[in-house]
Amino acid sequence: xxxxxxxxREAAGLSQVELSLRSxxxxxxxxxxxxxxxxxxxxxxxxLRAAARxxxxxxxxxxxxxxxxxxNRFGLSNLRIFGSTVRRADSPGSDLDLxxxxxxxxxxxxxAAFAEEASELLGVEVDVVSDGGLPEGHEILATAVxx
Numbered sequence: 260x261x262x263x264x265x266x267x268r269e270a271a272g273l274s275q276v277e278l279s280l281r282s283x284x285x286x287x288x289x290x291x292x293x294x295x296x297x298x299x300x301x302x303x304x305x306x307l308r309a310a311a312r313x314x315x316x317x318x319x320x321x322x323x324x325x326x327x328x329x330x331n332r333f334g335l336s337n338l339r340i341f342g343s344t345v346r347r348a349d350s351p352g353s354d355l356d357l358x359x360x361x362x363x364x365x366x367x368x369x370x371a372a373f374a375e376e377a378s379e380l381l382g383v384e385v386d387v388v389s390d391g392g393l394p395e396g397h398e399i400l401a402t403a404v405x406x
Contacts, residue, residue, distance in 0.1 A: 264292040264299055264307060271311035281351055282310035315344045315355035318381040323406060325380060333373040334362040337390070339403035354384035358403040361389050 268278050268289070275293070279286040284307065291297035292307075299307070319326070319340070330338050342356035343349040357377070361370065370387050377385040393400055 262293055262295070263304055264289065267304075267308055267311050268293075271313070273311060278307065278310060282307050284310075310351050312351035313382055314351055315349045315353050315381070315383045316347070318383055319344065319355060319406060322381055326377060326406065329376055329380060330359065330373065333369055333376075334365045335359045335370075335373060336362070338406045340406055341388075341399050341403040345402060345404050354386050355381065357385060357387050357406075358390055358399055359387055361391060 268275065271278075273281070275286050275289045278284070279289055282289075284303070288297065289307070292299045292303075327338060330336065337358075337360035339358040340356060341358055343353050344355055349355075355377075357374075359370075359373075370389060374385050374387045377387070388399060390400060
């Protein structure tokens with residue numbers, strides 16, 4: 260019989276302790292779910308699944324070069340992050356906020372296509388903002404940092 264808790268934890272590359280810290284579920288309870296001594300409710304499975312999702316900062320660190328190449332393919336440059344990831348407040352399920360510079364002739368449909376492919380690459384939702392539409396001194400411009 261398959262064990263959904265163990266499978267989701269291992270697929271995320273997490274130890275029981277790491278999953279416990281992310282989910283707020285005591286590690287002995289996670290062990291009990293995995294050994295079958297306790298049955299996890301559907302709500303508990305969803306809570307653990309949400310906690311096992313990657314943090315944007317984690318996937319960005321491991322896919323930095325690929326993201327740069329993808330951006331270049333779309334005519335985008337000067338990739339910067341802002342929001343929860345730059346504040347180190349991102350969590351499993353957070354999105355990744357990217358600020359980009361677009362080449363002349365690159366429109367909104369291209370930005371949307373890039374965001375979709377970047378989301379697929381990273382496994383987290385990616386929101387893209389072009390720096391060309393922001394007024395000087397805007398909070399995003401002031402807080403964004405290079406990836």
